[in-house]
Amino acid sequence: MNADPIAAFYRWIEYAAFGKALERRRFAxxxxxxxxxxxxxxxxxxxxFLARLxxxxxxxxxxxxxxxxxxxxLARGRLPQPAARRVRFHHQDALRAPLPGDSYDLIVTHFxxxxxxxxxxxxxxxxLAAALQPGGGWVVSEFQEPSGRLARLHARLWLFLMYTFFRLATGLAARELPPYAALLSRAGLVLEDQRQARWGLMVSQIWRKPAAANVP
Ligand SMILES: C[S@@+](CC[C@H](N)C(=O)[O-])C[C@H]1O[C@@H](n2cnc3c(N)ncnc32)[C@H](O)[C@@H]1O
Structure with a gap:
C-alpha cells in the first residue's frame, strides 16, 4: 500500500464518507x-491521533x-515543538523492518x-505482542463485520467500497479484514473494553497483556 497519493486528502475523504465517526473511534x-x-x-x-496523545x-x-x-x-506538521522532541518517526514497512524498540507499555493501531x-x-x-510489556495496553480502532443480518450486510457493503477504493488509490493488496480479534487473543492479549458504532461497522477496543504472575 502506498498512501502518498491520498495523504493530503485522506482526512477529507474520511469526513465525506463517515463524518467524525472514525475520529470518535480513534479517541474513544x-x-x-x-x-x-x-x-x-x-x-x-x-x-x-498523535497530536491528541x-x-x-x-x-x-x-x-x-x-x-x-x-x-x-503531515503528522510532523501537527506536532507542537516540545512534543516533537519525544517522537521518533520511522519511515518503514512494519511487515519487513524490525521494530524500533522491544519494550512498550502502549501500542496503538487505528485502522x-x-x-x-x-x-x-x-x-x-x-x-508486536512480544514487544508489549506485561500489563501493557493495545488500543485498536477497526472495522468489523457484526452479527445480525442487516448490520452485516451494511458492513459488507462499506467494506467492499473501502477495499475497492484503497486498492485503486493506493495499490492495497488486502481484500478483506483479517481476523484481528482472534489473532490478538491468540497472542495472549485480553479484551478489556470496547465500543462499537455505526451498526457495529466500527469498533474501538483496548486489549491488555496480562501482567506476569507474581512469583513468591
Ligand atoms: C487506512 S490508513 C489509517 C491511518 C490512520 N491510522 C487512521 O486512523 O486513519 C493506514 C495507514 O497505515 C500505513 N501503512 C499501511 N501499511 C503499512 C506498513 N506495512 N507499514 C507501515 N505503515 C503502513 C499507511 O501508509 C497509512 O498511513
Missing part, C-alpha cells in the same frame, strides 16, 4: 493513554512506524490491521 480510549511511557504507533497516518501525555516517548513519507510529513491479509496480520500481531 484516549484518556487511558495519558499515563503511558513508551508508545508504539503503527500506520499513524496524518497525525491526528501529545496534548494529554507530556512525558511519553513515542515511536511511529509509518510507510508513507507524505503521511509522516491499520485492516491493511493486511490474515497471514501477514498474524505475523505482525505476534511480533
Amino acid at each position: 480510549f484516549l484518556s487511558r493513554t495519558a499515563c503511558a511511557r513508551r508508545v508504539l504507533i503503527l500506520g499513524e497516518g496524518d497525525g491526528r 501529545a496534548a494529554i501525555n507530556d512525558t511519553a516517548r513515542v515511536d511511529v512506524v509509518e510507510a508513507s513519507a507524505a503521511m509522516i510529513e 491499520f490491521l485492516d491493511c493486511f491479509a490474515a497471514d501477514d496480520a498474524a505475523r505482525m500481531i505476534a511480533t
Whole structure:
C-alpha cells in the first residue's frame, strides 16, 4: 500500500464518507493513554491521533512506524515543538523492518490491521505482542463485520467500497479484514473494553497483556 497519493486528502475523504465517526473511534480510549511511557504507533497516518496523545501525555516517548513519507510529513506538521522532541518517526514497512524498540507499555493501531491479509496480520500481531510489556495496553480502532443480518450486510457493503477504493488509490493488496480479534487473543492479549458504532461497522477496543504472575 502506498498512501502518498491520498495523504493530503485522506482526512477529507474520511469526513465525506463517515463524518467524525472514525475520529470518535480513534479517541474513544484516549484518556487511558495519558499515563503511558513508551508508545508504539503503527500506520499513524496524518497525525491526528498523535497530536491528541501529545496534548494529554507530556512525558511519553513515542515511536511511529509509518510507510508513507507524505503521511509522516503531515503528522510532523501537527506536532507542537516540545512534543516533537519525544517522537521518533520511522519511515518503514512494519511487515519487513524490525521494530524500533522491544519494550512498550502502549501500542496503538487505528485502522491499520485492516491493511493486511490474515497471514501477514498474524505475523505482525505476534511480533508486536512480544514487544508489549506485561500489563501493557493495545488500543485498536477497526472495522468489523457484526452479527445480525442487516448490520452485516451494511458492513459488507462499506467494506467492499473501502477495499475497492484503497486498492485503486493506493495499490492495497488486502481484500478483506483479517481476523484481528482472534489473532490478538491468540497472542495472549485480553479484551478489556470496547465500543462499537455505526451498526457495529466500527469498533474501538483496548486489549491488555496480562501482567506476569507474581512469583513468591
Ligand atoms: C487506512 S490508513 C489509517 C491511518 C490512520 N491510522 C487512521 O486512523 O486513519 C493506514 C495507514 O497505515 C500505513 N501503512 C499501511 N501499511 C503499512 C506498513 N506495512 N507499514 C507501515 N505503515 C503502513 C499507511 O501508509 C497509512 O498511513
